[in-house]
Amino acid sequence: MDQFHLFPPQASTSAQEVDHLYFTLILISLFFITVVFLPILYFCIKYRRGSAADRSNPLNGSNLIEVGWTTLPTLMGLALFGWGAVDYFRIERKPANALQVQVVGKQWMWKVQHAEGKQEINELHIPVDRTIALTLTSQDVIHSFFVPAFRVKQDVVPGKYTSEWFKPTRPGEYHIFCSQYCGTQHAKMIGRVVVMQPEAYARWLQTGEQTESIVRSGERLFYDRGCSGCHSPNSKFHAPLLQGLYRKPVPLADGTMVTADDQYLRDSILQPAKQISAGYDNIMPSFSGHLTEEEIMQLIAYVKSIGREESPDQGKP
Amino acid sequence: MNARVATEIDIRTEGEFARESYLSEHTVRSWLLTTDHKRIGILYLFTILIFFAIASVAAAMMRIELLHPTGGLMTSETYNKLFTIHGTLMVWFFLIPSIPAVLGNFVLPMMIGARDVAFPKLNLTSWYLFVFGGAFATWSLIRGGVDTGWTFYTPYSTTYANSHVISMAAGVFIAGFSTIITGMNFIVTTHKMRAPGLTWFRLPLFVWSLYATSLIMVLATPVLAMTLGLISLERIWGVGIFDPNLGGDPILFQHMFWFYSHPAVYIMILPGMGVVSELIPCFSRKPIFGYPWVGCASMAIAILGFLVWGHHMFVSSQSVYAGMIFSVLSFLVAVPSGVKVFNWTATLHKGSIHFTTPMLYALGFIGLFVIGGLTGLFLAALSVDVHVHDTYFIIAHFHYIMVGGMVTGFMGGLHYWWPKITGRLYPEIWGKLAALTTFLGFNLTFFPLFILGYLGQPRRYHVYPPEFQIFHVLSTAGASILGVGYVMPLIYFIWSAKHGRAAGPNPWRATGLEWQTSSPPPKHNFKETPVVTGKPYDYSAEKDVDLDLANL
Numbered sequence: 023m024d025q026f027h028l029f030p031p032q033a034s035t036s037a038q039e040v041d042h043l044y045f046t047l048i049l050i051s052l053f054f055i056t057v058v059f060l061p062i063l064y065f066c067i068k069y070r071r072g073s074a075a076d077r078s079n080p081l082n083g084s085n086l087i088e089v090g091w092t093t094l095p096t097l098m099g100l101a102l103f104g105w106g107a108v109d110y111f112r113i114e115r116k117p118a119n120a121l122q123v124q125v126v127g128k129q130w131m132w133k134v135q136h137a138e139g140k141q142e143i144n145e146l147h148i149p150v151d152r153t154i155a156l157t158l159t160s161q162d163v164i165h166s167f168f169v170p171a172f173r174v175k176q177d178v179v180p181g182k183y184t185s186e187w188f189k190p191t192r193p194g195e196y197h198i199f200c201s202q203y204c205g206t207q208h209a210k211m212i213g214r215v216v217v218m219q220p221e222a223y224a225r226w227l228q229t230g231e232q233t234e235s236i237v238r239s240g241e242r243l244f245y246d247r248g249c250s251g252c253h254s255p256n257s258k259f260h261a262p263l264l265q266g267l268y269r270k271p272v273p274l275a276d277g278t279m280v281t282a283d284d285q286y287l288r289d290s291i292l293q294p295a296k297q298i299s300a301g302y303d304n305i306m307p308s309f310s311g312h313l314t315e316e317e318i319m320q321l322i323a324y325v326k327s328i329g330r331e332e333s334p335d336q337g338k339p
Numbered sequence: 340m341n342a343r344v345a346t347e348i349d350i351r352t353e354g355e356f357a358r359e360s361y362l363s364e365h366t367v368r369s370w371l372l373t374t375d376h377k378r379i380g381i382l383y384l385f386t387i388l389i390f391f392a393i394a395s396v397a398a399a400m401m402r403i404e405l406l407h408p409t410g411g412l413m414t415s416e417t418y419n420k421l422f423t424i425h426g427t428l429m430v431w432f433f434l435i436p437s438i439p440a441v442l443g444n445f446v447l448p449m450m451i452g453a454r455d456v457a458f459p460k461l462n463l464t465s466w467y468l469f470v471f472g473g474a475f476a477t478w479s480l481i482r483g484g485v486d487t488g489w490t491f492y493t494p495y496s497t498t499y500a501n502s503h504v505i506s507m508a509a510g511v512f513i514a515g516f517s518t519i520i521t522g523m524n525f526i527v528t529t530h531k532m533r534a535p536g537l538t539w540f541r542l543p544l545f546v547w548s549l550y551a552t553s554l555i556m557v558l559a560t561p562v563l564a565m566t567l568g569l570i571s572l573e574r575i576w577g578v579g580i581f582d583p584n585l586g587g588d589p590i591l592f593q594h595m596f597w598f599y600s601h602p603a604v605y606i607m608i609l610p611g612m613g614v615v616s617e618l619i620p621c622f623s624r625k626p627i628f629g630y631p632w633v634g635c636a637s638m639a640i641a642i643l644g645f646l647v648w649g650h651h652m653f654v655s656s657q658s659v660y661a662g663m664i665f666s667v668l669s670f671l672v673a674v675p676s677g678v679k680v681f682n683w684t685a686t687l688h689k690g691s692i693h694f695t696t697p698m699l700y701a702l703g704f705i706g707l708f709v710i711g712g713l714t715g716l717f718l719a720a721l722s723v724d725v726h727v728h729d730t731y732f733i734i735a736h737f738h739y740i741m742v743g744g745m746v747t748g749f750m751g752g753l754h755y756w757w758p759k760i761t762g763r764l765y766p767e768i769w770g771k772l773a774a775l776t777t778f779l780g781f782n783l784t785f786f787p788l789f790i791l792g793y794l795g796q797p798r799r800y801h802v803y804p805p806e807f808q809i810f811h812v813l814s815t816a817g818a819s820i821l822g823v824g825y826v827m828p829l830i831y832f833i834w835s836a837k838h839g840r841a842a843g844p845n846p847w848r849a850t851g852l853e854w855q856t857s858s859p860p861p862k863h864n865f866k867e868t869p870v871v872t873g874k875p876y877d878y879s880a881e882k883d884v885d886l887d888l889a890n891l
Contacts (some may be wrong), residue, residue, distance in 0.1 A: 026809060030794050040722050044793070047720060051713040054677075058684055058709055062702065065687035069623070069880070070694070077880045080689040083629040091681045092632075092674060099670030102720055107663045110721030114659045129499070163495040164589060166654065166729060170795025173726040177655045179590065180494060181583025184656045197804065201729040201797040203488050205495055206416050209800035293586065310584065 033196055033217065034172035034188040039109045041173070046105075050098065113174060116185050120155035121148070124236065124323075126315045127158065127165035127178040130207035132198065135316060137323075139233035144213030146198065148190060149223035155187040157284065161315045166202035169215055177202055183284045190217040240324025243317055252306070261306070262299050268329030273300040287322045360762065360859040374459035375862060380445035381760070382466050383436055390432035390473060393480075397425040399822065401801075402815040408805045418801035419486040420502070426489025431511050432473055434745055435603065438610035439556075440469070440521055442752045443549045445760060447525060449853035450543050452534025452871065454863040457527040465520040472514030479506035488799060490600075493581035493592040497573040505574055508567040515560045515567075518606075522556030525549055534852065536871035540631060543851055543875050547634040548613025551641035555602045555609075559645070563599035566592065590655055597648035605644040607741050608708075609637055611748025612679055615701045618751055619683050621849045622698035623690030624884065626876040629682040636675035643672040653724045662721060669719035676712050680705060691880040695847075696770030700751030703778045707743025711736060714789065731810075732792025735785045743781055750777070750828065757832065758842030762859040765835040769827060777824030783817025848884045850877050 032038055068075050123146065126133040135141045148154050158167055160180040167186060168175040171194075176186035200211035218226060234242075244250050252261035267282045275298040280286055289296050291313065294306035313321070361377045370378060401421050404412045413421075444462070448455050456462050479485055485507045487496040496504050529550050533542070570592075572578050579585025581592045620627045627633060649657060649665030683705055692698070714736040718724050727733065758764055791810040796803055803811070845854040852869050853860075 027794060027806065028790055036722075040726050043720055044717070044723050044726075047717050047723065050716070051710075054713055055709060058680055059706070061684050062687060062705065065684070065690070066692055066694075066702070069687060069690045069692050071691045071886075072883065075689075077689045077691065080625060080880060081628070081685075082626045083632070087685070088629050088632045088678065088682075092678055095677045096671065096674050099673060099716070099719075100667070102716060103663075103667045103670045106720030106722045106724075107666060110653070110662065110666075110725065111659060113722055113725055114662075163499050164492060168729070168795070168797065170726070173722075175654050175725050175728060179583075179656055181589075182656060197795060199795065199797045199800075203419075203490075203492065203495070203799040205499060206419065206486070208419070209415060209802045296586070 030170045030173075031192070031194070031196065032171070033192045033194060034169075034174070034190050036109070036113055036188060037171065037173045037191075039112070039173075043102075043105055043109065047102070050102070113187075116155055117153050117187055120153040120187055122323075123148070123154060123156050124316070124319045125156050125158045125167060125178070126319070127160040127167070127200070127204075127211075129162050129205050130200070130211040132167070132200075132211070132213050133316065135236060135319070136227070137236050138227055139235045139239065140227055140230070141233070144198070146213070146215045147223060147226050148215065148217055149220045150190050150193050150217050152220075153187060153189045155185060157319065158184050158186060159315055159319075163204045164202050165200045165204050165211065168199045168201040169196055170199070171196035171215075175201055183288060190215075193217045193219055236320050236323045237327040239317075240320035240322070240327075243313075243321050244324055247309070247313070249321070259305065260302060262302055264325050265328050268326045270329075272297075274298060275300050275302070284322055287325055288318055291318055291321065359861045360857065361862045362762075362859050372463075374455070374463050376444050376448050376456050376459065376462060377760075377860065379462050379466050380441050380443075383440040383444060383469070386466070386470060386473065387433050387436050387441065390428045393477075394425050394428035394433060395822070395825070397421045397428075399818065401425065402811075402818045404801055405803075405811045406815050408803050408808050410802045413801070415801050416486060419488075419799070420484035422799060423485045423488050423507075424480060427476060427485070427507060427511065429741075430489055430603070430607070431514050432469075432476065434607045434741055435518060436469065436521075437745065437749045438614060438752060439525070439549060439552055439606070440465075440517075442614065442749070442756060443525065443552075443610065444521075446756055446851075446853050447546060447549055448528060448532070449759075449856065449860065449864050450546055450851055451529065451532060451537055452852045452865065452869040453528065453532040454865070454868075456524045457531055458524050461520050462524055465517040465524070468517035468520070469514050472510045472512070472517060475506050475510030475513060477510075479503035479510065482506070490596060491567070491570060491592075492596075493570065493573070493589045494583070497570055497581050505571050508571050512564050512567045515564050518556045519560045522553035522560075525553040526557065529553075534869050534871055540634070541871055541874055542634070544616035544627065544630070544633055544637075545610075545613035548609045548616070548637045551637040552606050552609045552613075555606050555641050555644065559599045559602040559606075562595060563603075566595040566599065569595075590652070590657065593652050593655055594648065597651045598645075601648040601651065602641075602644045604737070604740070605640055607745050609640060611704065611708075611745040612637065612676075614748045614752035614755070615683060615704050616679075617851070618697050618701035618755055619686050620876040620878055621755075621847055622693045622695055622701070622886070623687050624693070624878040624880040624882070625686055625690040626874070626878060627682065628685035628688075629678075630874070630876070633679055633682050636678045639675040640672060643668060643675070647672055650719060650724070653721055654728050666719055666721045666724075670716065673712060673715060673719070676708075680709055680712070689880060691883065693886045694771075695886060696765070696767060696774055697751045697755035697847075699771055699774040699778075700747050700754065703774060704744060704747040704751060706778075707739050707747060707781065711739030711743055714739065726795075727792055729798055730792035731788040731796045731798060734798050735788035735792060738785045738788075743785070747777070747781075750774070753828075753832075755847070756853075757835070758846045759853060759858045759860065761836045761839070762842055762857075763835050763837075763839030764842045764846060765828075765839055766831050769831045773824050773827040773831075776827065777821060780817050780820030780822070780824050784814050784821050785817070787813040787817075847886055850875065 122137050124135045132144050134146050158178040160178045165178040172188040174188050176184050196215045198213040252259040253264050271279045272282050292310040295304050298304050404410050482503050485502045487500050579587045581587045581589050647669045650669045653662050787810040796807050842858045844857050
């Protein structure tokens with residue numbers, strides 16, 4: 023890693039896309055630099071004071087020329103906008119069938135949990151040529167999960183789930199940086215992504231302590247923390263059942279509809295009064311402060327999983 | 340400008356100038372209670388130089404720390420406080436007041452043939468507010484500093500930072516009112532106090548750019564005041580507007596902050612463009628090419644500049660569709676800037692180009708601003724911005740605009756109007772040398788940072804992976820050259836204020852009204868109100884004039 027480079031390694035599918043636009047922008051910049059700097063240089067030499075150049079009939083303006091050099095950059099700008107926007111749309115859209123990884127940022131470390139339950143800190147082991155989707159949140163300030171080799175970056179916001187995906191194309195080790203200033207040790211909130219061959223990744227998953235899957239942890243929490251006391255068919259309390267809930271529209275007491283996504287489930291655990299399901303009373307206590315961000319993610323993973331059992335087509339977006 | 344001015348400037352002796360000039364009184368009282376726009380401009384000049392010096396020392400310390408990947412010179416806490424000092428002081432206490440409050444205050448009334456600004460007492464009030472705000476900011480530094488960065492992002496600034504956020508916010512809040520008052524003063528002055536015959540499309544382009552700037556100052560700064568007020572409320576009482584644990588939204592802060600701070604970027608570049616629009620015609624001895632287009636471009640930038648704030652938030656989790664709208668508008672706001680550059684270039688055609696110090700700065704401005712502007716396109720392009728956001732690429736880009744653009748414009752304007760301000764000439768050879776030194780030093784400091792940013796080096800890191808070191812070393816080397824380039828004018832300006840040769844009313848043979856009165860000007864600028872009969876920039880390249888100050 024300790025050599026002289028002008029460009030970061032291209033290690034994901036989006037890295038190539040971003041670099042293509044970047045190189046095009048460099049070419050366009052060189053074009054404009056040429057059409058501005060060359061005439062300036064030429065005029066400065068030719069029309070330097072005292073030179074014998076012809077200065078008769080100078081032009082002091084021309085609407086035709088002005089319209090020309092207003093229109094051309096506008097069209098170029100719109101084309102560049104379109105290009106960048108199409109790529110951005112792809113970068114921001116969460117793909118289907120990705121390997122899910124949960125990431126919690128805190129001052130000043132990254133805590134990672136894989137679907138299989140394996141946890142790591144400031145490291146992210148992933149297999150090559152698989153689409154990886156991160157669900158990110160922060161337990162304190164805003165951080166930003168940045169992997170230069172993948173050309174992706176996403177702010178990690180407290181109270182909110184954001185997502186980021188990439189498909190690594192080259193095994194190797196790459197930097198993880200926190201790119202949003204987050205306090206004293208911001209510069210130490212760094213880590214590495216280890217992109218491995220699938221077999222090596224499978225072996226790595228088996229190393230260390232055997233852990234339970236994230237769904238299993240969520241299920242245990244669901245019973246241990248008393249969720250099941252109300253959210254079950256034979257409960258004496260009137261609470262919504264969660265089977266098949268994930269990604270379904272939920273009618274609310276105020277007449278609006280909301281989709282039961284990760285953010286909705288999170289808010290319902292921490293701020294249950296915010297969105298009351300139609301036909302139910304506001305009786306659920308807030309679990310704010312009683313669950314860690316990781317535990318909330320595990321619970322949501324469990325609710326997602328019981329959603330899938332009820333309706334097998336939920337894997338599709 | 341075709342103007343008939345009934346003054347007797349040319350036959351007066353130097354002694355008489357001195358007696359009548361705005362500088363003739365020497366008491367402290369005569370300075371601190373002055374309502375003369377020219378004296379207030381000079382009060383601003385000294386005040387912003389103090390903040391420029393403090394903020395530059397902070398930058399120098401950071402650049403030295405960054406020489407080595409593991410730092411070692413200071414703790415991370417100190418480093419974080421240094422970049423906060425550098426950012427807050429440079430933005431609010433140097434760049435924003437630099438051209439408007441110093442050069443604008445000094446020349447705007449003279450350029451439109453007025454005796455003073457519309458509200459001279461408010462003008463002095465605005466300086467006192469500025470000093471008062473600066474004192475709060477300095478107080479927060481003395482008490483131990485602030486570590487939030489100049490952007491004060493929540494919830495770090497509201498809930499987590501253990502530093503003097505409130506006193507710094509109070510300082511910026513108060514200085515903001517100084518900006519609002521100056522802006523309002525300029526707007527009213529431009530509307531109501533133009534000399535007879537000075538119609539809107541006969542105004543010098545510097546006046547157009549100050550007018551556009553003032554609109555932004557008046558419309559955007561109140562939003563900053565509200566935002567900083569909310570931060571303080573949240574820190575003191577935990578009202579929960581930005582705190583997610585209380586149902587608030589930290590991203591809301593970013594919308595409010597950038598709704599002010601993006602237009603503020605144009606407060607920090609439009610006046611520089613205005614200065615360049617004065618310098619290029621004067622030293623090419625030609626009317627500016629496409630006058631109405633250059634003037635209207637300033638207004639277009641001011642208006643579009645209000646609609647692009649979300650391009651600071653492409654990875655913040657704002658909606659993808661909002662991102663697209665902000666992206667397309669950001670590409671469009673680049674167009675009027677491009678139009679200005681093309682018109683400046685066309686002005687040189689068939690000119691008679693004098694390479695004086697102000698002209699060197701003006702040409703340097705174009706060169707650096709073009710690079711700054713083009714790299715802005717990289718940031719407006721959504722997918723590329725996702726990668727370079729919050730890296731050194733951004734640092735390089737906005738320094739090309741703010742230092743390469745605004746500070747270069749400020750230096751060009753200061754050299755251009757220095758003979759008017761002091762009545763004396765600075766040593767031209769040293770001026771040229773300093774202009775060249777800053778240009779080279781600047782490029783060496785900031786060009787490597789584009790590459791560093793694309794490699795992925797995040798901003799606000801005091802330690803970094805070793806493969807980035809070479810670029811930091813180049814940048815620090817450049818910064819030391821840049822420092823020399825800024826110290827040189829400081830020395831020869833001070834020297835020339837006393838020992839420089841008398842400049843006479845119009846050493847540049849320029850056509851603006853400010854050149855048709857003595858240097859330094861009398862207290863009320865003109866003996867008789869000038870009457871304007873023609874277009875500005877009435878230069879002719881076919882007549883050869885001698886502006887070589889070394890030979891004067």
